[in-house]
Amino acid sequence: MPASAKRANAPSAELLEKLFRTAYKIRVFETEGIKLYRQGLIRGYFHPYLGQEGIATGVCAALSEGDIIASTHRGHGHCIAWGADVKKMVAELLQKESGYCRGYGGSMHIADISKGNLGANGIVGAGTPLGVGAALANQIKGNDAVTVTFSSDGGSNNGTFLESLNLAAIWNLSYVLVIENNHYAVSTRIEDSTREPDLYKRGLAIGVESHQVDGNDPLAVYHLMRDAVQKCREGKGPILIEAKTFRHMGHHVNDPGKYMPEKELAHYKERDPVDRARNALTEMTGIDKSQIDAIEEAIRKEFDDAVEFSKASREITLAEFQQFIDSY
């Protein structure tokens, strides 16, 4: 590629910084959130997004206001990349009234409908039909918004995957289905769940433009997604993206993940998406270490403040709950 063409396609410093900030913020949220869980401050389920940060980061950076996302049980990263308020997320995990769902939902149900986040979901695969439905609504409303469902290797084996993607295809919806293929559904490997572990091929079978990308490379995810979004806005959707990745630990906080082969884990850890976002930023912009440190410091402080805020928040009262009860 001639140097000029390379420059024209070169990511802006602003974009690179945004990608790093997002990926790092997710990393801090999950790492510190696990500590809160171990202290007994968070109950129920907590599925860390550690190791997969590159996907939410790259995908959401290519979206605009008015677009819509639907997420999974492993949804903290999607929320953060979508621009969620970390305070309200932590408060929700701590079952506080100031949380996104006022403590009614918890980790698996954080949503922000007014901002186009249809929410995490406790039912594997459920985000696909919901997302396609949102895309249908946008088509009927006549706007050019794009809807993205974050799904998973496990979710792609649920029957609604085929049913809903097929509907998106025959109706030419402005929809992107992102399969985060982290190779495992709890302890079951993707190779034990399907004969064809390259999941993007499923889209090809029903006439959907489909791609595969290294999910640990936030910039590569961003570029692919940017093109996908543009095609959707031109009425050439839907598009399927399979992003290959790997968890850094077990399925949830209490799963030691012993079934994950050490060598494979090491392979992916060497391709850590947060490190790659940081390296891309330093190498392509020449930003110095003190500036990186300042960014990291600010993000950690934002999280600490969120914890303080959440601890100081109250829980919903039984009297307030009564109003809800009466309405059902």
Place this chain on the structure above:
Amino acid sequence: MTREIMYRDALREAIDEEMAANPLVFIIGEGIAERGGSYKVTEGLLGKYGPKRVRDTPIAEAGMIGVGVGAAIAGARPIVEILYVDFAMLGMDMLVNQAAKFRLMTGGNGRVPFIMRTQGGTGGGVAAQHSQSLEAMFYHVPGLKVVIPSQPADAKGLLKYALRQQDPVIFLEHKHLYMTKGPVPEGELVIEFGKADIKRPGKDVTIIAWSNMVPRALEAAAKLAEEGIEAEVLDPRTLVPLDKEAILASVAKTNRVVIVQEAVRRGGVASDICSIIQEEAFYSLDAPVEIVAGLNIPVPFNLELEKASVPQVPDIIAAARRTLHLQPRALAAQ
């Protein structure tokens, strides 16, 4: 000889013994083989019976339940393990329109000896999509047997019976019960469906409860005994078929009834049992039948609200006292 073992171990014994006795028994589910299942019920079975009869599946509940029903129609004895009863909703067509209907539609020629094992109930903040008690959904559909054991011995004996009879069985476990212990006799233990069990005898009030509400009812009964009230705790163990005779016999003795269910109140099994009692035992009642049930609401994540959503021991005690006119109805917290 009787030993104390855990509910999950009792379930495993039942599956193990029936797999050893009948080569047509097999089990499929998510993470049940190598990992031994989320509740360790199937631990060790893969090593013993091999990958042909102990199989992991993808996350495909509609498909899993469907192939289970098909295998049963074709003469095998499948056990399909569904992680949460909430996820069984993905397979409702196969349960409601296929498994439940097949026997009658074929004029009695076809049988569906299919078992879906799953678990429900609230437990530690797993929120609205992982906390439901959905027995009424299955209870409502003629053709399905609904089994809901509260103690290890019942779990074992009923599962063994399920594996020997010929109809589709919805086998409902509870996430809080897997680690509870109870006496289970050594050797053969088979418990027929439709036989209630008196978990504690008493003469003053009958408390009908199932699943995780049985330990709560027993706790309430122990507290009531301190006040001199002898509550009888009756566990139907299977909701379909329902042991009406045992219920009516107990009501004839105590003349007072409290029915406790963790499931939401509206359209619940408790309401149906209540209607049976008022129809067939109206003149032996000394007080209105009390129902203590979950609120008509999805279960909230917040632990205090979760607790407020389902019956607790004091709710059961208060209801029992109301039937004895020791506590005015107006003050009933429900």
